[in-house]
Amino acid sequence: MLQTINLGLKTNSYCIAIGDRGISRLGELLIAEKFKKDLKILLVTNPEVFLPYGEEVVKHLQSKGFQVRSLIIEAGEESKTQETIQRIHDAAFVQHLERGSLIIALGGGVVGDMAGFAAATWLRGISIVQVPTTLLAMVDAAIGGKTGVNHPGGKNLIGSFHQPSLVLIDPTTLKTLPSREFRAGMAEIIKYGIIGSPALLYHLEQSDSLSSQENIPSDSLKSILKYSVQTKAQIVMEDEREGSLRAILNYGHTLGHVVETLTNYNTYLHGEAVALGMIAAGEIACMLNLWTQDMQSRQKKLIEKAGLPLVWPKLPLNSVLSCLQGDKKVQEGKVRFVLPTGLGKVVIKNDVPKEMITHLLNRISGE
Ligand SMILES: NC(=O)c1ccc[n+]([C@@H]2O[C@H](COP(=O)([O-])OP(=O)(O)OC[C@H]3O[C@@H](n4cnc5c(N)ncnc54)[C@H](O)[C@@H]3O)[C@@H](O)[C@H]2O)c1
Ligand SMILES: O=C(O)C(=O)C[C@@H](O)[C@H](O)[C@H](O)COP(=O)(O)O
Numbered sequence: 574m575l576q577t578i579n580l581g582l583k584t585n586s587y588c589i590a591i592g593d594r595g596i597s598r599l600g601e602l603l604i605a606e607k608f609k610k611d612l613k614i615l616l617v618t619n620p621e622v623f624l625p626y627g628e629e630v631v632k633h634l635q636s637k638g639f640q641v642r643s644l645i646i647e648a649g650e651e652s653k654t655q656e657t658i659q660r661i662h663d664a665a666f667v668q669h670l671e672r673g674s675l676i677i678a679l680g681g682g683v684v685g686d687m688a689g690f691a692a693a694t695w696l697r698g699i700s701i702v703q704v705p706t707t708l709l710a711m712v713d714a715a716i717g718g719k720t721g722v723n724h725p726g727g728k729n730l731i732g733s734f735h736q737p738s739l740v741l742i743d744p745t746t747l748k749t750l751p752s753r754e755f756r757a758g759m760a761e762i763i764k765y766g767i768i769g770s771p772a773l774l775y776h777l778e779q780s781d782s783l784s785s786q787e788n789i790p791s792d793s794l795k796s797i798l799k800y801s802v803q804t805k806a807q808i809v810m811e812d813e814r815e816g817s818l819r820a821i822l823n824y825g826h827t828l829g830h831v832v833e834t835l836t837n838y839n840t841y842l843h844g845e846a847v848a849l850g851m852i853a854a855g856e857i858a859c860m861l862n863l864w865t866q867d868m869q870s871r872q873k874k875l876i877e878k879a880g881l882p883l884v885w886p887k888l889p890l891n892s893v894l895s896c897l898q899g900d901k902k903v904q905e906g907k908v909r910f911v912l913p914t915g916l917g918k919v920v921i922k923n924d925v926p927k928e929m930i931t932h933l934l935n936r937i938s939g940e
């Protein structure tokens with residue numbers, strides 16, 4: 574059975590469907606969304622996902638009458654570039670995708686962000702359906718319409734908001750996901766607990782394990798998925814384009830993005846960098862007396878239970894400070910941090926002293 578959550582926006586609404594073996598029902602969901610049966614579809618995916626799921630999805634959609642072609646791209650963080658977008662656009666050109674055509678992203682957040690951006694820009698915008706296959710993409714990247722690629726100067730500096738027409742989450746696809754990737758997804762889930770869902774936080778605290786899919790009972794995993802999707806959907810519904818509230822989804826990302834950028838996207842997974850960024854944000858909040866040591870140690874315990882990194886890497890301080898200035902949340906030259914203040918509560922501060930950041934990084938950096 575598929576459970577559905579509706580994400581309602583001023584101009585459009587869409588359904589987030591969650592259920593085991595959901596991918597075998599993609600065709601019927603597209604038809605329910607009023608996509609025509611002879612629709613041209615470009616399925617964007619990557620080798621690790623095409624083999625276990627892509628071929629099946631293509632055959633299934635063809636059997637329903639859709640004209641499907643697939644494009645297999647390299648989808649590591651280092652490939653999240655404008656060159657890859659060019660490849661997707663080239664495929665769209667060859668397939669003669671029209672304004673009424675559809676791109677489907679089948680994969681993790683990298684595939685989703687790039688296929689979404691390619692759809693947003695092809696013919697000035699065609700439909701995108703997100704079928705996430707990593708934990709991180711299921712709870713976060715596939716939802717809310719942020720799409721884009723990295724610039725050598727920073728993460729996701731090029732992009733657009735382009736909401737999907739449908740999100741289909743099939744938890745059974747997590748069976749083949751490497752555990753390290755699963756753990757990285759847990760970072761964004763812990764984020765939701767801290768920024769907006771005490772119920773999710775308690776659930777995570779009570780779970781025996783968070784570090785691999787095999788050790789989490791399937792019902793518990795489904796509850797975690799549901800809490801997370803609901804938390805993100807609620808925030809996006811209130812502030813689709815990050816005018817204000819949505820910035821809280823960036824908790825842990827201000828310094829997390831710096832870690833990813835300064836390690837050339839080849840050392841930490843996005844979720845791992847976010848975990849480090851959440852620890853750093855928690856420490857800053859403690860120094861500003863916004864958050865207690867007790868709460869910070871609860872956050873750290875969850876991050877540790879999820880098998881995520883706890884020790885900040887040694888990075889040149891000047892580079893950290895200059896990279897921070899490139900953050901998308903910077904306003905009038907001031908870096909804005911999302912800082913925790915209580916269970917499910919955060920504030921945005923633009924006056925964290927530079928000296929405090931320097932002192933903190935010196936204190937928490939490992940070798
Ligand atoms: N748009 C947003 O709102 C948003 C939110 C969070 C993160 N992101 C972005 O998402 C990206 C990270 O996404 P991610 O964590 O999903 O990583 P990813 O997309 O890099 O995928 C991780 C790896 O898992 C493999 N994989 C995916 N699904 C699999 C499966 N079911 N079985 C086996 N292997 C599988 C992929 O091939 C890849 O090697 C970052 O670029 C981040 O910036 C975007
Ligand atoms: O959806 C959002 O809004 C988020 O901030 C979710 C983040 O987890 C995600 O990593 C996002 O891509 C970061 O946003 P950015 O605008 O800083 O690139």
Ligand SMILES: [Zn+2]
Pocket residue numbers: 713761826843847
């Ligand atoms: Zn993120």
